[in-house]
Amino acid sequence: MTGEGAPLRIGVFGGAFDPPHLGHTALAQIAISQLGLQRLVVIPTGHAWHKARPLTDAKHRLRMAELAFSPVPGTYVDPRETLRDGPSYTVDTLRELQAENPGAQLYLLIGEDQAQRLKTWHHWERLPALAIICVAARADSSGAYGRFDDLANDIPGLTVLQMPPMAVSATDIRQRVASGKSIAPLVFEPVARYIDQHLLYRSD
Numbered sequence: 001m002t003g004e005g006a007p008l009r010i011g012v013f014g015g016a017f018d019p020p021h022l023g024h025t026a027l028a029q030i031a032i033s034q035l036g037l038q039r040l041v042v043i044p045t046g047h048a049w050h051k052a053r054p055l056t057d058a059k060h061r062l063r064m065a066e067l068a069f070s071p072v073p074g075t076y077v078d079p080r081e082t083l084r085d086g087p088s089y090t091v092d093t094l095r096e097l098q099a100e101n102p103g104a105q106l107y108l109l110i111g112e113d114q115a116q117r118l119k120t121w122h123h124w125e126r127l128p129a130l131a132i133i134c135v136a137a138r139a140d141s142s143g144a145y146g147r148f149d150d151l152a153n154d155i156p157g158l159t160v161l162q163m164p165p166m167a168v169s170a171t172d173i174r175q176r177v178a179s180g181k182s183i184a185p186l187v188f189e190p191v192a193r194y195i196d197q198h199l200l201y202r203s204d
């Protein structure tokens with residue numbers, strides 16, 4: 001429980017969410033519980049400068065994120081990056097959120113793959129002053145845990161989320177849909193229905 005006068009704890013979870021899956025919602029739930037977050041802002045990426053493939057239209061990714069995260073109390077989907085011109089830089093988003101929530105403590109949630117690339121992010125060295133960076137382990141194909149010791153030397157306050165690695169990825173889900181396979185165990189049912197209704201990720 002947060003004491004009187006303690007800063008509001010706000011989680012910030014950005015991603016392509018193309019589509020959002022059960023790895024994303026598990027990460028959100030674990031972060032809320034482990035970090036004692038009062039609020040978690042889910043931010044679908046606008047222009048992912050770091051991804052080679054074009055993302056699915058933002059209107060679909062926003063709607064799927066709303067469907068996926070609605071069962072997680074305290075979360076809300078924020079469209080700001082999809083409305084911004086130019087590349088989506090997390091440093092800009094954190095600066096905006098800090099200005100809008102004076103005195104709050106922000107927690108930036110990222111998976112292991114992004115943690116390993118963090119030093120390629122735009123002005124990455126400014127991030128620790130804006131938010132506590134929290135990393136969730138991500139299973140690789142062999143199911144091994146990643147280690148964050150090297151990163152912890154350069155990122156003050158780096159926090160590891162106690163998440164059991166989940167071998168689910170949006171890439172795999174898109175490929176499964178394209179080849180007509182079931183995605184039922186990997187996404188929340190309303191998201192699977194949305195993908196079906198809007199013919200997303202089909203190869204034909």
Ligand SMILES: Nc1ncnc2c1ncn2[C@@H]1O[C@H](COP(=O)(O)OP(=O)(O)OP(=O)(O)O)[C@@H](O)[C@H]1O
Pocket residue numbers: 014015016017018023024027109110111112113114136137138139165166167168169170171172
């Ligand atoms: N299974 C997972 N376990 C832990 N973190 C995850 C997992 N899946 C995604 N994340 C993290 O969630 C954030 C958003 O991920 P994103 O929307 O790009 O999904 P993805 O599954 O990595 O997609 P893609 O396969 O298209 O790259 C990133 O920080 C990513 O590391």
Ligand SMILES: O=C(O)c1ccc[n+]([C@@H]2O[C@H](COP(=O)([O-])O)[C@@H](O)[C@H]2O)c1
Pocket residue numbers: 013014015016017043045048050051088089090091114120121122
């Ligand atoms: O700010 C950057 O330069 C930057 C570089 C790579 C990734 N990010 C953010 O990290 C989050 C997860 O990215 P992704 O590619 O795993 O969906 C998402 O919010 C991205 O905008 C941000």
